[in-house]
Amino acid sequence: MDNRPIGVFDSGVGGLTAVRRMHEIMPNESIIYFGDTGRVPYGTRSAQTILHYTRQDVAFLRSFDIKAIVVACGTVSSVALNAVSKEQNIPMIGVVEPASLAAMEKTKNGRIGVIGTASTIKSGSYESFLHEHKPELKIFTKACPLFVPLVENGRVNKGDIVIETVVKEYLTELKEQDIDTLILGCTHFPLLKEVIADFMGENVELIDSGAAAADYAKRILTLSDNENAGTKYFVSDDPDSFKALSHIFLNGEIAENVGNVEIATY
Amino acid sequence: MDNRPIGVFDSGVGGLTAVRRMHEIMPNESIIYFGDTGRVPYGTRSAQTILHYTRQDVAFLRSFDIKAIVVACGTVSSVALNAVSKEQNIPMIGVVEPASLAAMEKTKNGRIGVIGTASTIKSGSYESFLHEHKPELKIFTKACPLFVPLVENGRVNKGDIVIETVVKEYLTELKEQDIDTLILGCTHFPLLKEVIADFMGENVELIDSGAAAADYAKRILTLSDNENAGTKYFVSDDPDSFKALSHIFLNGEIAENVGNVEIATY
Numbered sequence: 001m002d003n004r005p006i007g008v009f010d011s012g013v014g015g016l017t018a019v020r021r022m023h024e025i026m027p028n029e030s031i032i033y034f035g036d037t038g039r040v041p042y043g044t045r046s047a048q049t050i051l052h053y054t055r056q057d058v059a060f061l062r063s064f065d066i067k068a069i070v071v072a073c074g075t076v077s078s079v080a081l082n083a084v085s086k087e088q089n090i091p092m093i094g095v096v097e098p099a100s101l102a103a104m105e106k107t108k109n110g111r112i113g114v115i116g117t118a119s120t121i122k123s124g125s126y127e128s129f130l131h132e133h134k135p136e137l138k139i140f141t142k143a144c145p146l147f148v149p150l151v152e153n154g155r156v157n158k159g160d161i162v163i164e165t166v167v168k169e170y171l172t173e174l175k176e177q178d179i180d181t182l183i184l185g186c187t188h189f190p191l192l193k194e195v196i197a198d199f200m201g202e203n204v205e206l207i208d209s210g211a212a213a214a215d216y217a218k219r220i221l222t223l224s225d226n227e228n229a230g231t232k233y234f235v236s237d238d239p240d241s242f243k244a245l246s247h248i249f250l251n252g253e254i255a256e257n258v259g260n261v262e263i264a265t266y
Numbered sequence: 267m268d269n270r271p272i273g274v275f276d277s278g279v280g281g282l283t284a285v286r287r288m289h290e291i292m293p294n295e296s297i298i299y300f301g302d303t304g305r306v307p308y309g310t311r312s313a314q315t316i317l318h319y320t321r322q323d324v325a326f327l328r329s330f331d332i333k334a335i336v337v338a339c340g341t342v343s344s345v346a347l348n349a350v351s352k353e354q355n356i357p358m359i360g361v362v363e364p365a366s367l368a369a370m371e372k373t374k375n376g377r378i379g380v381i382g383t384a385s386t387i388k389s390g391s392y393e394s395f396l397h398e399h400k401p402e403l404k405i406f407t408k409a410c411p412l413f414v415p416l417v418e419n420g421r422v423n424k425g426d427i428v429i430e431t432v433v434k435e436y437l438t439e440l441k442e443q444d445i446d447t448l449i450l451g452c453t454h455f456p457l458l459k460e461v462i463a464d465f466m467g468e469n470v471e472l473i474d475s476g477a478a479a480a481d482y483a484k485r486i487l488t489l490s491d492n493e494n495a496g497t498k499y500f501v502s503d504d505p506d507s508f509k510a511l512s513h514i515f516l517n518g519e520i521a522e523n524v525g526n527v528e529i530a531t532y
Contacts (some may be wrong), residue, residue, distance in 0.1 A: 038315050040307050044418075046504035051303050149415035151309075162431050195339035240310035 002222040005030035005232075007061035007069040010041035011053075013242065014148070014187035015072030016211035016249035018095075019231065022070075023253075028224045031231040032064050033255075035057060036263060038236030041148050042075040043117020043186065050119060054080035058088065059266040060234070068093065070212050072117045074186040078125035085228070091221065098216035099183050099209035100129045106205045107181040113204075114141045115173040116185030118149065126185060140177045144170045144189075151188045154248070158195055167192065167199050175200055183207045185249050191248065233256070236263040267448035268488040269305035273297035273335040273496075274480065277319075278306035279340030279455035279508065280414070284361075284476035285497065288336075289519075291480060296488045297497040298330050299521075304502030307414050309383020316385060320346035320499040325532040326485065326500070334359065336483050338476050339450040340382045345393035347428070355528035357487065364482035365449050366395045370403070372471045373447040378530045379409045379440040379470075382451030383414065391497060392451060406443045410436045410455075418465060423483055433465050435460070449473045457514065497521075502529040 008019055012035050017103045019033055034057055036042070042050050054076050063068055067089040071077045077094030084091040103112050114126040121143035130137050146166050150156075155163040176181065180203060184190055194219040197206060239258035246255035274285055278301050285299055299325055302308075308316050320342050328334055334357040337343045343360030351358040369378050380392040389408035396403050412432050416422075421429045440448065446469060450456055453476040462470060501508045503526035512521035 038311065045304065046507065048527075049503045146415060146419050146421075149412060153412050160473065162428055165428050172452075237315045 001225050002067050003030070003224040003226045004065055005032050006069040006217065006221070007032045007034070007066040008072050009034040009036070009062065009069070009244050011034055011035070011042035011055045012037050013245050013249050015073060015150060015210065016209065016246060016255070017190045018070060018072035018214050020253070022217070022249050023210040023231070026218050026223060027203065028226050028230040030224065030226060032061060032066060032233045033231060033233045034060055034261065035193065035233070035235045035242060037242055038263065042073065043119050043148060044145065045119065047079050047119065049201040050075060050082060051080045056083055056086050056263050057091040057266040060261055060263060066090065068217065069139035071095065071212055072187050072213060074209055076119045078120040092235055093213055093217050093220070095185070095187065095209035096125045096129055097215045098212035099185065099207050100126055100133070101161060101216070102212045103181045103183050103206050104130065104134060106207065107137070108179070109180045111138045111140070111177060111179045113177070113179040113182040114139060114185050115144045115170065115182065115189065118143045118145050120185050122157070122251055126183060127162050140174050140179060142174055147192060148186065148188050150190045152245070156191045156195065158198055163192065163195055167195050171196065181205045181207060183209060185209050230257070233258040234261045236243070236261055238244070267491050268333050269296070269335040269481060269490040269492045270331055271298050272483065273298045273300070273330065273332040273485070274338050275300040275302070275335070276321045276339040277301070277308035277341065277491045278303050279511050279515050281476065282512055282521070283453045283456045283474065283489070284336060284338035284480050286519070287477040287480035287482070287498070287517050292484050292489060294492050294495050296490065296492060296495040298327060298332060299493055299497060299499045300326055300527065301499070302509060302531065303508055307383070308339065309385050310411065311385065311415060313345050313385065317346045319449060320350050320532040322529050324350055326527055332356065333423060334483065334487050335436060336479055337361065338453050338479060340386045341474055341506050343465055344382065344386040344389040357393055359486070361453065361475035361479045362391045362395055362450070362527050364478035365451065366392055367482070368473050368478045369447045370396065372473065373403070373442070375446045376402060377404045377406070377443060377445045379443070380405060380412045380451050381436065381440070381446040381448065381455065384409045384411050387435060392449060406438055406440050407455050413458060414452065414454050420514070422457045423459065424464055428460055431460070433461050437462065437465055445470060447471045447473060449475060452474055460495045472488040496523070499524040500527045502527055506515050510513060
């Protein structure tokens with residue numbers, strides 16, 4: 001048993017899709033969550049800036065006695081995790097490996113699509129991992145830069161012509177490639193599951209990368225038996241806005257116990 | 267004559283719509299521009315965070331011997347300018363006053379619309395100024411949170427159902443109020459002028475707040491007679507992405523001479 005908390009971070013609220021899964025499958029784990037809401041989004045920034053911000057996010061989480069870090073952000077996992085995990089002496093679990101492994105298990109025709117932020121897709125992180133493990137896979141990727149702002153503005157429902165038009169525009173070329181598995185490589189994207197599933201059709205399996213990271217963490221970490229485990233949240237902007245948005249990502253649950261952090265000082 | 271440069275800043279690239287106007291009407295002015303591309307957008311953040319970022323932006327510009335600051339950002343002008351200008355001993359010109367004065371001149375029926383980011387509209391900055399000067403004006407405001415990401419993704423053209431749908435959604439209630447003047451209270455919004463004008467109809471005058479601030483600066487500042495004046499640009503993220511996006515805002519001109527700043531250290 002290891003009752004130390006698990007640190008989780010994201011550029012903002014998206015990583016709560018991983019926390020939600022952790023609450024479901026590892027209810028005895030204490031969690032320290034950091035959302036960098038004062039500097040969100042990361043997915044449109046340069047690799048150098050993402051690396052700089054990631055080091056600060058990790059330094060903040062390490063100010064607690066945590067046993068591991070779940071990087072619940074597709075962009076950080078793709079752009080900065082390799083470098084930063086080498087600097088740390090606890091496990092750091094990103095979304096790329098777990099989501100890729102899940103996709104490799106699911107695919108039957110070996111044709112996998114990957115969507116993410118501009119930085120994630122530019123990094124080639126998913127292709128690298130997938131091809132290293134199964135060179136014969138065919139990978140098709142597409143940056144979807146408008147998905148994050150659309151999700152954050154609540155444009156997630158079927159019948160909304162704005163999100164439906166953007167989904168169609170971004171995903172048509174993946175659909176035409178006859179993929180049977182689609183990795184949602186950004187932790188905001190599970191909120192678009194219904195619209196995306198509707199467009200891609202029932203034969204395409206969607207992989208929720210935040211949930212995959214949570215499943216992976218459960219498999220590899222020494223778990224806790226703390227029956228009073230809870231989650232503490234920290235953000236770099238106003239805690240109240242974070243609370244107000246959290247229930248969308250936490251399936252109705254509201255993030256209580258939210259503190260503010262001056263992240264640039266870490 | 268005062269040949270010292272004018273400092274200009276914005277959360278990102280939007281403020282270039284003011285620079286463009288300054289180049290047109292004050293070609294002898296040297297300009298130091300700062301775009302906080304590492305922390306853009308501001309318009310969705312809390313007042314406290316916007317104030318904190320603004321103080322750093324101003325401190326960076328004050329590291330040069332400048333004669334004035336143009337705050338080419340609707341959000342900063344609305345949320346932080348009053349507090350920060352009191353701390354400075356040079357003029358700070360925001361967009362709210364100039365755009366409001368221009369709207370007061372243009373309106374015939376006394377019904378003025380104002381659109382901006384969520385923070386700008388929440389601040390009530392335009393209503394306060396307009397009502398202080400002309401209490402009989404009827405002001406109608408609307409937050410347009412998706413306009414900034416849509417502009418930054420190039421969704422600015424007529425015939426694009428995404429931008430047309432969002433414009434219609436945000437502006438229908440202003441149109442129904444029979445306004446004859448609409449303040450584009452965010453320096454990104456002039457790029458949507460064509461789509462907005464098309465929806466609002468030819469009887470509604472659009473006020474470009476960045477251009478209004480430039481006009482105002484020309485009126486109140488002691489100008490320069492430097493015939494070799496130029497503009498230096500600084501950003502807090504990758505200079506190359508800024509260069510690549512700049513021509514959209516600078517009417518084809520490309521921002522050369524772009525440096526990087528570690529803004530959190532100011």
